[in-house]
Amino acid sequence: MNAKVLLLTHGRQFGTLLGLVLLGAIMAALTPHFLTVSNLLNVAQQTAINAIIAAGMTFVIITAGIDLSVGSIVAFSGVVLGSLLAAGQPLPVAVAAGLGVGMLCGLVNGGLIAYGRLPPFIATLGMMSVARGAALLYSQGRPFSGFSESFRFLATGEVWHIPMPVVAMGGVYAAAHFLLSRTKLGRYAYAIGGNEQAARLSGVNVRRYKALVYGLSGLLSGLAAVILTARLNSAQPIAGFMYELDAIAAVVIGGTSLLGGEGKLGGTLVGALIMGVLRNGLNLLGVSSYVQQTVIGSVIIVAVFLDMTLKKRQT
Amino acid sequence: MLTAEVILELRRLGKTFPGVQALAEVDFELRRGEVHVLLGENGAGKSTLAKILSGAYQRSTGAIFLDGQRTEIKNPRHARDLGIGMIYQELNLVPSLSVAENLGLGREPTVVPGVIDAAALAASARRWLGELGVSIGVERRVRDLSLAQQQMVEVAKCLSLEARILIMDEPTSALTYQEIGELFAAIRRLKARGVAMIYISHRLEELLEIGDRVTVLRDGRSVVTRPIAGVRVGELIRWMVNRDLAEQYPRQRTRPGAELLRVEGLSQGSYLRDISFTLRRGEVLGVAGLLGSGRSRLARALFGAERVDGGTIYFEGRPQRIASPRRAIDLGIGLLAEDRRTQGLVLKLSVRANICLASQDRFCRWGVVRARPERQAAQAHLEQLRIKSPSLEQPVMFLSGGNQQKVVLSKWLCAEAALFIFDEPTRGIDVGAKVEIYELMNRLTARGAGILMISSDLPEVLGMSDRILTMCRGRITGELSGAEATQEAVLQRALGMDPTSPGGAIPGGRGCGWESDAATSGEGRSAGAATGAGATGIMPPASAGNDL
Numbered sequence: 104m105n106a107k108v109l110l111l112t113h114g115r116q117f118g119t120l121l122g123l124v125l126l127g128a129i130m131a132a133l134t135p136h137f138l139t140v141s142n143l144l145n146v147a148q149q150t151a152i153n154a155i156i157a158a159g160m161t162f163v164i165i166t167a168g169i170d171l172s173v174g175s176i177v178a179f180s181g182v183v184l185g186s187l188l189a190a191g192q193p194l195p196v197a198v199a200a201g202l203g204v205g206m207l208c209g210l211v212n213g214g215l216i217a218y219g220r221l222p223p224f225i226a227t228l229g230m231m232s233v234a235r236g237a238a239l240l241y242s243q244g245r246p247f248s249g250f251s252e253s254f255r256f257l258a259t260g261e262v263w264h265i266p267m268p269v270v271a272m273g274g275v276y277a278a279a280h281f282l283l284s285r286t287k288l289g290r291y292a293y294a295i296g297g298n299e300q301a302a303r304l305s306g307v308n309v310r311r312y313k314a315l316v317y318g319l320s321g322l323l324s325g326l327a328a329v330i331l332t333a334r335l336n337s338a339q340p341i342a343g344f345m346y347e348l349d350a351i352a353a354v355v356i357g358g359t360s361l362l363g364g365e366g367k368l369g370g371t372l373v374g375a376l377i378m379g380v381l382r383n384g385l386n387l388l389g390v391s392s393y394v395q396q397t398v399i400g401s402v403i404i405v406a407v408f409l410d411m412t413l414k415k416r417q418t
Numbered sequence: 419m420l421t422a423e424v425i426l427e428l429r430r431l432g433k434t435f436p437g438v439q440a441l442a443e444v445d446f447e448l449r450r451g452e453v454h455v456l457l458g459e460n461g462a463g464k465s466t467l468a469k470i471l472s473g474a475y476q477r478s479t480g481a482i483f484l485d486g487q488r489t490e491i492k493n494p495r496h497a498r499d500l501g502i503g504m505i506y507q508e509l510n511l512v513p514s515l516s517v518a519e520n521l522g523l524g525r526e527p528t529v530v531p532g533v534i535d536a537a538a539l540a541a542s543a544r545r546w547l548g549e550l551g552v553s554i555g556v557e558r559r560v561r562d563l564s565l566a567q568q569q570m571v572e573v574a575k576c577l578s579l580e581a582r583i584l585i586m587d588e589p590t591s592a593l594t595y596q597e598i599g600e601l602f603a604a605i606r607r608l609k610a611r612g613v614a615m616i617y618i619s620h621r622l623e624e625l626l627e628i629g630d631r632v633t634v635l636r637d638g639r640s641v642v643t644r645p646i647a648g649v650r651v652g653e654l655i656r657w658m659v660n661r662d663l664a665e666q667y668p669r670q671r672t673r674p675g676a677e678l679l680r681v682e683g684l685s686q687g688s689y690l691r692d693i694s695f696t697l698r699r700g701e702v703l704g705v706a707g708l709l710g711s712g713r714s715r716l717a718r719a720l721f722g723a724e725r726v727d728g729g730t731i732y733f734e735g736r737p738q739r740i741a742s743p744r745r746a747i748d749l750g751i752g753l754l755a756e757d758r759r760t761q762g763l764v765l766k767l768s769v770r771a772n773i774c775l776a777s778q779d780r781f782c783r784w785g786v787v788r789a790r791p792e793r794q795a796a797q798a799h800l801e802q803l804r805i806k807s808p809s810l811e812q813p814v815m816f817l818s819g820g821n822q823q824k825v826v827l828s829k830w831l832c833a834e835a836a837l838f839i840f841d842e843p844t845r846g847i848d849v850g851a852k853v854e855i856y857e858l859m860n861r862l863t864a865r866g867a868g869i870l871m872i873s874s875d876l877p878e879v880l881g882m883s884d885r886i887l888t889m890c891r892g893r894i895t896g897e898l899s900g901a902e903a904t905q906e907a908v909l910q911r912a913l914g915m916d917p918t919s920p921g922g923a924i925p926g927g928r929g930c931g932w933e934s935d936a937a938t939s940g941e942g943r944s945a946g947a948a949t950g951a952g953a954t955g956i957m958p959p960a961s962a963g964n965d966l
C-alpha cells in the first residue's frame with residue numbers, strides 16, 4: 104500500500120486521534136482534575152452510551168443512510184424494560200425485551216427504507232415521533248424507578264476496576280469492528296453506500312442488508328437504554344432526547360462521510376470521546392451548560408470543516 | 419497552405435503535481451476557425467492540458483500566449499473572460515431549471531434589479547440556440563432533454579459567453595449515431611463563425627472526420643502536429659502508443675460450441691418486442707442499435723435487472739426464470755454494464771473487494787469473510803488480466819479506465835460466468851487498453867464462454883463480432899454474419915430502414931429515431947468520412963459514415 108492510499112484510508116483517523124490528544128492536553132493544562140484515573144474513567148463512562156449508539160449509526164451512515172430515531176428508541180426500550188422490572192419480571196427477560204423492542208423498531212425502519220423505498224431521513228423521522236409517542240403512551244408519561252441492585256450493577260458495577268458501561272462499550276466496538284471489517288454484512292454496507300446500483304448488479308441483496316443495518320442500529324439503541332436505565336435507576340419516557348444528534352456528530356467527527364461508502368469505527372469512537380472530553384472538561388472548568396452547548400456545536404462544525412479542507416488537499 | 423490567424427499558442431508548457439509530472443513539454447498552436455484534435459492515451463496529459471486552459475489548474479513551466487500576448491489563466495472565471503469555454507464530460511447544467519434559465523444563469527437580464535426579465539431571457543436563449551442550428555424549446559427543463567440536447571445547451575452557453583476558444587472533452591462518448599451528426603453540424607457552424615476548437619476524443623474515426631489538425635500527446639509531451647487530411651489511423655496509433663499495435667480488432671474466431679443461450683419471444687412493453695436469438699459457446703454476438711433501440715434494456719433483462727412481460731430464456735438448454743441479478747449470477751451470467759463507474763464498480767472499495775463482490779458467498783463462512791482465499795483469488799485475477807494497480811487494497815477510483823474495466827471483468831471471471839454481456843466494453847478507454855480488452859474476449863471465447871457485445875462503436879461491432887444482431891425500437895431487425903456485415907448494412911438495419919429485414923418495415927414507416935434534420939446532416943457527413951476511413955485500409959468500406 105503506497106503512502107497516498109494509506110493516508111487516504113487511515114489519515115483521517117490519525118487526524119481525529121490527534122485532535123483528541125490535543126484536546127486532552129488543553130484540558131489537562133487548564134484543570135489538574137482532568138488527568139486523573141478516576142476522572143478519565145468517568146469520561147469513558149459518560150461517553151459509553153453515546154458511543155454505543157454511534158457505533159450503530161456508523162453502519163447506517165456507511166450505507167449512505169441516517170437514523171434520526173435512536174433517541175426515541177432509547178426511551179421506548181427503556182420504559183418497556185423498566186415496566187417489566189417494576190412488575191417483577193426476571194432480569195434476563197426484561198433486558199431481552201428492552202433489546203428486542205429496540206431491534207424491532209430498527210427493523211421497522213429498515214423495512215420501510217429497504218422494501219418501502221422511503222428515504223431514510225423520512226422513515227426515521229417518523230419513527231422518532233412514533234417511538235417517542237409510544238414510550239409516553241406505554242408509561243402514561245410517568246417514569247418507572249427503583250430497581251434491584253443486580254440490575255443496577257449493569258451501570259454501577261465494575262470488572263477489574265473498569266465500570267460496566269465502559270466494558271459494554273469495549274465489547275460493542277470489538278464486535279462491531281469485526282462485523283464491519285470481516286463479515287459480509289460489513290463488506291456489503293460499504294458496497295451499498297459506495298454504489299448501490301453496482302452492488303445490486305453484483306448480486307448483493309441490497310434490501311436485506313439495508314434492513315439489517317437499521318435493525319443493528321435499533322438493537323444498539325436498546326442496549327444504550329439498558330445502561331441508561333440502570334445508571335439513572337429510572338426509566339423515563341423523555342429519556343434519550345437529542346441523542347440522535349450526538350451520535351451523528353460523533354460519527355461525522357470520526358471522519359465517516361454522510362455520502363456513504365467510507366468510514367471506520369475507530370474514528371467514531373474517537374469522535375464520541377472528543378465530545379465526552381469536551382463536556383467533562385467544560386464541567387470541570389465550571390462553564391455553564393448554555394455555553395457548553397454552543398462550544399460543542401462549534402467544535403462539530405470546525406471538525407467537519409477541517410476534514411473537508413484536508414480531504415481537498417489530498418486529492 | 420493558408421495560415422489563419424493563431425489565437426492561442428503554448429510553448430513548452432509543463433505541469434507537475436507532487437510526485438507526478440502530468441505535462442512535461444507541450445507545444446501547441448490553435449488557429450481561428452479550426453478544429454484541433456488532441457489525441458493521446460489515458461494519462462498522456464490531455465485532460466491536464468484542458469484544465470490548464472480552462473483555468474482549473476495553473477501551469478508549472480512554459481508559457482501561454484493568447485493573441486500573441488503572454489497570458490496567465492488564473493481561474494475558471496478568468497478563462498471565461500478571456501473567451502475560453504470548456505464542455506466537460508460531465509455536463510454542468512442545473513437539471514431542474516429551464517434551458518433559458520440555464521443559458522442565462524448568473525447573467526439574467528432584469529426589469530428592475532432583482533426581478534428577472536423572462537421574455538428577454540428566453541429571447542436571448544433562442545438566439546444562441548439558433549446560432550447553433552438547433553431547435554430546443556427554451557422553456558423545457560434541462561432534465562427532460564436528451565444528453566445530446568443538454569450538450570447543445572452547454573455549447574450555446576459557451577457561445578453566449580462569447581467564447582472564441584471551445585474545448586470539448588470526449589463530447590461524443592454518450593451520444594447516439596445521429597446525435598453525433600447533429601453535434602458535428604453545430605461544430606461546422608461554429609467553425610464558420612471563426613470559433614477555434616480543441617477536440618479531445620478516443621474515437622479515431624471520428625477525429626478524422628471532424629478535425630482539421632491533430633496534435634498527439636504522449637507521456638506529457640507533444641509528439642507531433644499534422645494536418646488531418648492524409649493522416650492514417652495506423653500512424654495515429656503509432657504516435658500515441660509508440661509501438662505498432664498488431665491489429666486494432668484482433669478477433670480470433672473459435673469454432674462455436676454448444677448452445678449457451680436461447681431467447682424466445684422476449685417482450686417488455688414497447689421496449690422489447692418479441693426478441694429471439696441464440697448464442698453459442700465460443701461466439702461473440704454483436705448487438706448494434708441506436709440509443710433507445712432497447713439494446714441495453716435487453717442486456718439488463720437477460721441479467722434479471724429488468725422485469726419482462728413474456729418470453730422464455732433458455733440457459734444451457736434449460737428454461738430459466740431470471741428474476742434478479744443474483745439468479746443470473748448463480749446461473750453463470752455476468753453483465754459488464756454500460757457505465758462501469760455508476761453500475762459496475764464501487765469506486766471507494768479496493769480492487770480486492772470489487773473483484774470478489776459478486777462471489778462473496780464463496781469467500782465467506784457463516785457470514786465471515788475468509789481473508790486469505792479472497793486475497794489469493796483477487797491476486798490471481800490481478801495477474802491474469804495484468805491489472806495495473808499498486809496493490810490489491812488500492813481503491814478502484816485511482817485506476818485508469820482500462821484497468822477499471824479489467825476489474826469489472828475480473829469480477830465476473832471470479833464469479834465463474836459462462837455468458838458475458840458486454841455493454842459498451844471500451845467506452846472511454848484508450849487504444850492500447852482497448853486491444854487488451856479485445857484480446858481478453860478472445861481468451862474467454864477460446865475457453866468456451868459466450869459473449870454478447872453491445873456497442874455503439876460500429877467499427878468495434880464489425881471488427882469483433884462473429885455474428886451481428888441489429889435492433890431498432892425494441893425489435894431485432896436483422897442478423898448478419900461477421901463476414902457479410904458492412905457498416906452500411908448494419909446501420910441500415912439499426913435504423914430500421916432495410917426492407918429485406920425479417921421484421922419487415924417498421925410500423926409507421928419511419929426509421930428508428932431518424933429525425934429529418936439528422937438525416938440531412940448524416941448525408942452531409944458521409945463524404946468526409948469516406949475520405950478519412952478509405953485511406954486507412956483498416957476499416958470496412960464506409961459509405962454511410964464512420965462511427966456515426
